[in-house]
Amino acid sequence: MHASTHGFAGTANAFFNYPENTVQEIIEGLIRFQRDVFPQQSALFKRLSTSQSPSTLFVTCSDSRVVPELLTQTEPGALFVIRNAGNIVPSYGPEPGGVSATVEYAVAVLGVRDIVICGHSNCGAMTAISTCMNLDHLPAVAGWLRHADAAKAINASRTYHSPAECLEALVKDNVIAQLANIRTHPSVAVGLTHKTLNLHGWIFDIESGVMLALDGRTGNFVPLLDNPDVFAV
Numbered sequence: 001m002h003a004s005t006h007g008f009a010g011t012a013n014a015f016f017n018y019p020e021n022t023v024q025e026i027i028e029g030l031i032r033f034q035r036d037v038f039p040q041q042s043a044l045f046k047r048l049s050t051s052q053s054p055s056t057l058f059v060t061c062s063d064s065r066v067v068p069e070l071l072t073q074t075e076p077g078a079l080f081v082i083r084n085a086g087n088i089v090p091s092y093g094p095e096p097g098g099v100s101a102t103v104e105y106a107v108a109v110l111g112v113r114d115i116v117i118c119g120h121s122n123c124g125a126m127t128a129i130s131t132c133m134n135l136d137h138l139p140a141v142a143g144w145l146r147h148a149d150a151a152k153a154i155n156a157s158r159t160y161h162s163p164a165e166c167l168e169a170l171v172k173d174n175v176i177a178q179l180a181n182i183r184t185h186p187s188v189a190v191g192l193t194h195k196t197l198n199l200h201g202w203i204f205d206i207e208s209g210v211m212l213a214l215d216g217r218t219g220n221f222v223p224l225l226d227n228p229d230v231f232a233v
Helices: 023-048 068-072 098-109 124-130 139-156 163-182 186-193
Strands: 056-061 079-084 114-120 198-204 211-215 220-223
Touching: 056 068, 056 098, 068 079, 079 098, 098 114, 098 186, 114 163, 124 139, 124 163, 139 163, 163 198, 163 211
Parallel strands: 056 079, 056 114, 114 198
Antiparallel strands: 198 211, 211 220
């Protein structure tokens, strides 16, 4: 989720830096896909038309700049994706919502072997938390971001040299907090107990293209390029 340079203003537009593409350009892209791309991958889509067996549940932000399939260079069918403001996974509770249902389906039905929670730089949701932004005019957003309260509390317990440093730390704290949240889901707990499931915490830096990964042994985020075998849990 991306905040504009003016922050979370009183309208929804403050949340997003809208791309230059118009709807007509998007439609033209769809036409090119149907005309030029789909015929070259028709066998893949024929196979996918009746079943799916993704290996990974990928939880990331709704931010338009974070595109899981582009970042991972994967074809359709490889990733089961959850996207929402702040790459949040609420702890399991008596009234599970869409995120909980999707996690359960991915693990218990599709049998994914890995779960990635991927945050990113310049996250608008984390900016709202780190700057204590007034969200009275956005009650649904404020309620949703309470699922990051653990990260908020940990982040607030430290001192920082700059707002940018505070935000960078919060993005990391939030990934760690959401990994803790997802472990409360029964299907995930079972998978971890039987060692059929691995959890990964990643952070994508938009400007550099670098992906950091949480090394569960040290608690540090390290470049995934140099540490391809690290995982969080």
